[in-house]
Amino acid sequence: MSDDRIEGYARGLFEIARAEGSIGAVEDELYRFARSFESSDALRSALTDEQIPAAKRLAIVEDLLGGKATPTSTQLISMVVGAGRGRDLPAIIDRLVARASSAQQLELAEVRSAKPLTADQQTRLAAALAKATGKQVNLKCVVDASVIGGVVATVGDTVIDGTVRTRIDQLKSRL
Amino acid sequence: MSALGIAIGLRIAAEGKPDANGELVTSHPLLPESAEIIYGGIASLLIFWAIYKFGGPAIKKGMAARTERIQRELDAAAADRSAAATEAAQIRAAKGDIDGERRRIMAEAEQQAAAVLTDGRARLAAEVADLESRADAEIAAAGARVGDELRAEIARLSIAAVDHIVTGSLDDATHQELIEGFISRVGAAR
Secondary structure: OOHHHHHHHHHHHHHHHHHHOOHHHHHHHHHHHHHHHHHOHHHHHHHHOOOOOHHHHHHHHHHHHOOOOOHHHHHHHHHHHHOOOHHHHHHHHHHHHHHHHHHOOOEEEEEEEOOOOOHHHHHHHHHHHHHHHOOOEEEEEEEOHHHOOEEEEEEOOEEEEEEHHHHHHHHHHHO | OOHHHHHHHHHHHOOOOEOOOOOEOOOOOOOOOHHHHHHHHHHHHHHHHHHHHHHHHHHHHHHHHHHHHHHHHHHHHHHHHHHHHHHHHHHHHHHHHHHHHHHHHHHHHHHHHHHHHHHHHHHHHHHHHHHHHHHHHHHHHHHHHHHHHHHHHHHHHHHHHHHHHHHHHOOHHHHHHHHHHHHHHHHOOO
């Protein structure tokens, strides 16, 4: 898909979410869904396979998110998948999140950890990252088992890595 | 004394006597009558003189020509002999040259053979040294490679073991401890 079209979808989804008054929760849910979409081959192939009827793809989305995410998030993802743009879902959502962060004058901070962070941990980590980078951050937490343990935070071009995976990799390099 | 004188003398000594008819009868079985001898002698002299007078120059000329021809043949034979001698000398000289050339070629060939042999021995020695050197290098490389492979395998197994041990030992409390430690380090970073 062209860059303009991705930007158009992102702007549309952002405006809908903002109009619904749930932009914070929606962008958070969409961001997590995008990361799951990227890491799961089965989910990606199910939502992008054009041999599967659109109704069935929408049913898959409904099964995955129904009751677990806000109706707005579910409807926005269903809209993109139903339009046959499932392949571009991560790019569209990343643009939407970037747009939402810019609207709040925040810097997107992606945090990956093996276990989910509590709300308190997220708050304290956002404050710590703001202090470390000098920027207010829009924290997006992703559970990623590949980090094994610890946390890695990416704020713009800055990466703060405290994962067990990286330490094992360093050990491997030394060996 | 000439032959004619002898003949006349013999004839006078053998003169016959007239027979009953007054005819002179020669009684000697070998000698003719005197007159016949005289006439015959004169005729002979005339013939000899004619031969000498008219045939002599031709005979002399023929003899001279024959002498000259023989002389030419002798000269030609001498020239041929001289040429043959010269050619023989040349052949002998050439033979001498051939012998010298043969000796020179043989000497040169022996020299070249010696040089080739020396060069071949030197090259062979160099190749053997090179092969030994390469073999040593390959042995060393193989040793290093085996060492590297062994170290890599140990590292791989170590990593797998560390991965397994670390993953297995990370309980919830440890996860929380890691997360809290990260938040603390980030907060203290500036």
